[in-house]
Amino acid sequence: MDKALQHAASTIDAALLARVVKGDQQAFSQLYDHSSVLLFSLAVRILGNHEEAADLVQDVYLEIWRKVSRYDIGRGTPDAWLVTLTKSRAIDRLRAKGTQGSRAINPPETTTAVQVTDPDPIPLGTQADQDLRSAVGAALAGLPQAQQQAIELAYYGGLSYGEIAAQLNQPLWTVKTRIKLGMTKLQAALKQWQNEGSPQ
Amino acid sequence: MKHEELEESVPLYAAGALDRVERQALEAHLLSGCASCHSTLKDYQSIAALLPLALSPSKPPRSLKAKIMAERSPEPIPAQSVPSDPARSSLDPGDWMDHLFPPEAPVQSAALPWALGVGLLLIVAVGGYFVWDVWTQRSSDIAKIQQLEAALLEKSTKLAGVDREVGDQTKALADLRNELQQRAHEAAETKERLAQRETDLEETRTQLIQRSGGRTVETPQDEFATLLRIPNVNAISLIGSDIAKQATGFLLYDSRIQKVWLYSVNLPECPTGTTYQLWAIQDKPVSIGTFRVDTGETTHLLVKKVLNFTLAKTFGVSLEPSGGRSQPTEPMYLLSRS
Structure with missing residues (x-):
């Protein structure tokens, strides 16, 4: 991905992180507000449980606070x-539980209940953030079902392509190709979205 | 793994789909400084990081922020003092950037340059030794190959010499065989000519018989000539004694027909009232027959029918009174060689 697309794909301002590095608690609070929904959603998707996801996200933010000084905008x-x-912490926890196979295949808990019962609306971010979410969703939905499934089993289930092949009863090379093709198509689709004039 | 294989595994790495061994192989490759794979991975990691944006958003519990804010330490830990957790997996998500994109700031540990230097020196030393060992082994192998080639050339030369000798001998053998065939052919032709001559002789003899009105005309000389061609006839040579040194004789004996031929040459003329007598001497002399040599006669052929005397060892001719005697009474003129 080129730098323009990387910049467009970023929902968090790098300057905010730079303030966190300096120990700015207000900035850390803003960082949480900007990213917690995304990270919590990811944790829920992987762990399939809100309580565990909350526990994991707490650990992640504490680690971010401790290690934020190591972050360099030039590296990503x-x-x-x-x-x-x-994702890495959630997969580690999933593996520790030894339930990654079933969790990866089962759909995650729906967030509908939370959305309905929680009086606070979910922050959707800027229009650019929403456009980016839509673009990623469209790119993922545009993949063939088999490629999408293989990527999600690897990404959210922490399964290697060998484990996915065994679980789906498919040849190794088939699963390998599906993931590779899927990732390549996602990259191409998002680059096209960027070239067609995404909000900067 | 080859570079192409490793580069192809980058999308799977970004998606988290590689197993431990493959992941470590790619990480080692990336840490070796492959800029191409670094760039590719950075792109795919950025894509992978966007995937959660497609999830249905879930809002964390309201109390979570307060807990986090309460539990964190007063200040973020400076980068230099962030401890590494050895129990974690080989490439943690927060660390991958550090692994793949090392900081440009001065290295954190003063011992690191020394360790890197020593390590590099060790690698160079081991690599040099390996190259030297391979080169030495290669030189030794080349020398052995050259020796084998020289030995092979020598053997080939010898073999070529042996081949030439065998070829020469084969040619000589073929020449001998041809010559032998030629001789056999000539012998066959000679035999054929001889048979033709005998046929001609037989025809001539038949014509003579017809001209003589059916009587068989066979002179002693003819018979003697025929005898010479019969292989079963015994031939005995006689020489003259002191009283007839010029005389010689030749005696033929055919046991099948019990017949004797004596051909004498240069025997003295028989005086009146005498005759030559031929003796076969075994235990005692046995008379075979008598003959005369008249004036002017230098040769004489005696043909006699006799009994079997194959045991006779000596033959002789003596001059006896006319009519002959039962035992020799005078010295021998001719005597066979013992």
């Missing part, structure tokens, strides 16, 4: 760092 967007950290 703030979103990438936070998402990758959260």
Whole structure:
């Protein structure tokens, strides 16, 4: 992905993270407000449980606070760092539970109840954030079902392509190709979205 | 794994789909400084980081923020003092950026340059030794190959020499065989000519018989000539004694027909009232027959029918009174060689 797309894909301002690095508690609070929904959604999707997800997200933010000084904008967007950290911790926890196979296939808990019963609306971010969400959703939905399934089993289930092949009873190379093709199509679709004039 | 294989595994790495071994292989490759794979991974990691945006958003519990804010330490830990957690997986999500994009700031540990230097030196030393060992082994192998090639060339030369000798001998053998065939052919032709001559002789003899009115005309000389061609006839040579040194004789004996031929040459003329007598001497002399040599006669052929005397060892001719005697009374003129 080129830098323009990376910039467009970032929902968190790098300057905000820079303030956090300096120990700005207000900035850390804003960082939480900007990213917690995304990270919590990811944790719920992987762990399939709100309480565990909340516990995990708490650990992740504490780790962010401790290690934020190591972050360098030149190495990746703030979103990438936070998402990758959260995903990794969630997968570790999932593996520790030994239930990654079933969790990956089962659909995650719906958030409908939370949305309905919670009087506070979910922050949707800027229009650019919403456009980006739509673009990613469209790109993922545009993949063939088999490719989408293979990517989600790997990404959210923490399964290797060998484990996915065994679970789906498919040849190794088939699963490998599905993931590779899927990732490549996602990259192409998002680049096209960027080139067609996404909000900067 | 080859670079192409590793680069192809980058999208799977970003999606988290590689197993532990493959993941570690790619990480080692990335840490070796492959800029191409670094760039590719950065792109795919950015894509992977966007995937959660497609999820239905879930709002965390309201109390969570307060707990986090309460439990965090007063200040973020400076980068230099962030401890590493050895119990974590090889490439944590927060660490992958550090792994793949090392900070440009001065290295954190003063011992690191020394360790890197020593490590590099060790690698160079091991690599140099390996190259030297391979080169030495290769030189030794080349020398062995050259020796084998020289030995092979020598053997080939010898083999070529042996081949030439065998070829020469084969040619000589073929020449001998041809010559032998030629001789056999000539012998066959000679035999054929001889048979033709005998046929001609037989025809001539038949014509003579017809001209003589059916009587068989066979002179002693003819019979003697025929005897010479019969292989079963015994031939005995006689020489003259002191009283007839010029005389010689030749005796033929055919046991099948019990017949003797004596051909004498240069025997003295028989005086009146005498005759030559031929003796076969075994235990004692046995008379075979008598003959005369008249004036002017230098040769004489005696043909006699006799009994079997194959045991006779000696033959002789003596001059006896006319009519002959039962035992020799005079010295021998001719005597066979013992």
